[in-house]
Amino acid sequence: MYSSIVDFIHKLYMTEETVPLHVPLFIGNEKKYLNECIDSTYVSSVGKFVDRFEEMVADYTGAKKAVVCVSGTNALHMAMMLVGVERDDEVLTQALTFIATCNAISYIGGHPVFIDVDKETLGLSPNAVKAWLIKNAEVRGGECFNKNTGRRVKCCVPMHTFGHPVKIDELVEVCNEYHIELVEDAAESIGSFYKGRHTGTFGKIGAISFNGNKTITTGGGGMLLFQDEELGKFAKHLTTQAKVPHRWEFVHDHIGYNYRMPNINAALGCAQIENLERYVENKRETAKKYQEFFSHIPEIEFFIEPADCRSNYWLNAIILKDRKAQQAFLEYTNDHGVMTRPVWELMNRLEMFEEYETDGLKNTKWLADRIVNIPSSVIK
Ligand SMILES: *Cc1c(COP(=O)(O)O)cnc(C)c1O
Numbered sequence: 001m002y003s004s005i006v007d008f009i010h011k012l013y014m015t016e017e018t019v020p021l022h023v024p025l026f027i028g029n030e031k032k033y034l035n036e037c038i039d040s041t042y043v044s045s046v047g048k049f050v051d052r053f054e055e056m057v058a059d060y061t062g063a064k065k066a067v068v069c070v071s072g073t074n075a076l077h078m079a080m081m082l083v084g085v086e087r088d089d090e091v092l093t094q095a096l097t098f099i100a101t102c103n104a105i106s107y108i109g110g111h112p113v114f115i116d117v118d119k120e121t122l123g124l125s126p127n128a129v130k131a132w133l134i135k136n137a138e139v140r141g142g143e144c145f146n147k148n149t150g151r152r153v154k155c156c157v158p159m160h161t162f163g164h165p166v167k168i169d170e171l172v173e174v175c176n177e178y179h180i181e182l183v184e185d186a187a188e189s190i191g192s193f194y195k196g197r198h199t200g201t202f203g204k205i206g207a208i209s210f211n212g213n214k215t216i217t218t219g220g221g222g223m224l225l226f227q228d229e230e231l232g233k234f235a236k237h238l239t240t241q242a243k244v245p246h247r248w249e250f251v252h253d254h255i256g257y258n259y260r261m262p263n264i265n266a267a268l269g270c271a272q273i274e275n276l277e278r279y280v281e282n283k284r285e286t287a288k289k290y291q292e293f294f295s296h297i298p299e300i301e302f303f304i305e306p307a308d309c310r311s312n313y314w315l316n317a318i319i320l321k322d323r324k325a326q327q328a329f330l331e332y333t334n335d336h337g338v339m340t341r342p343v344w345e346l347m348n349r350l351e352m353f354e355e356y357e358t359d360g361l362k363n364t365k366w367l368a369d370r371i372v373n374i375p376s377s378v379i380k
Pocket residue numbers: 071072073074097098100101159185187188209210211220221222
């Protein structure tokens with residue numbers, strides 16, 4: 001059975017060689033814009049591509065304002081600061097995520113609390129969040145506190161796993177009820193919509209990544225999405241060293257950050273986003289082919305997008321019978337020229353985070369033993 005899967009994937013990607021998990025594709029204006037950028041000499045911290053890229057992303061996602069960052073990780077760090085997370089605050093998030101989500105919380109001394117995911121989205125479960133809050137939280141003076149630890153519960157960070165939107169409107173509702181700020185880790189989900197609205201535009205802030213392995217890339221980079229234009233402007237100020245605008249004076253009014261994406265990376269981004277819809281359609285076609293193929297293999301479930309969503313299918317995922325099958329599949333495919341990988345080691349199992357609270361993580365653990373990601377690049 002495994003050999004038929006390997007054959008299928010080699011045919012799908014029309015190669016005998018090793019099929020990577022996800023590689024970027026440059027078929028548009030990338031070289032043209034990079035040349036323009038170099039010819040202009042504005043490759044660094046000023047230049048027109050940055051403004052243009054921010055406008056294009058705001059336009060595409062429907063955000064009121066978009067602000068570039070050097071990476072998705074520092075976009076998340078910035079988001080934590082902007083919603084007011086402080087040292088010793090608790091932040092509700094999922095253990096099934098890439099480490100950047102938790103690192104961003106930790107940079108400011110926040111404490112992640114790991115809540116379970118839904119099996120049908122792979123992302124943070126609104127029911128599990130609500131159950132944890134009912135059991136552990138109380139609202140006092142317009143703020144939410146953990147009754148057991150005494151710490152403030154300031155923020156909730158769901159992640160749209162592999163590009164599949166979480167049940168974000170239910171999370172918005174729970175967070176509003178408990179006075180908790182909502183930040184979306186939309187690092188993987190550019191091009192993914194929930195009930196017709198782009199992921200990352202439901203929370204107070206959304207963070208996107210343009211790392212080389214994501215759906216579109218700027219080499220390295222990130223973007224903050226805002227519904228509140230004033231907050232977006234403040235983010236722009238903080239990410240650019242908080243310099244007070246002046247033609248020659250250097251005066252700064254906050255401890256700022258050098259988090260601005262260089263113009264040369266934004267040039268690449270402008271070219272990439274022109275092809276985003278095409279890439280997403282292509283990835284969705286591939287997902288359909290996988291779905292068809294795996295429908296004939298009863299032991300393996302191909303993960304399909306949740307209801308009411310258009311997912312970008314950033315990384316395709318299959319769910320195997322158990323951990324033993326997962327390990328055997330990983331070994332066979334990686335030995336036979338198809339790159340596959342399990343989901344990230346759960347955050348609560350990493351040394352740095354193993355002391356933090358969890359809600360038991362029933363679905364999370366079940367999924368971690370079974371998920372495997374399979375090749376998902378755009379097919380030329
Ligand atoms: C990629 C990713 C990030 C971070 O992005 P970088 O641009 O690599 O810093 C954050 N969260 C998740 C879930 C990611 O997949």
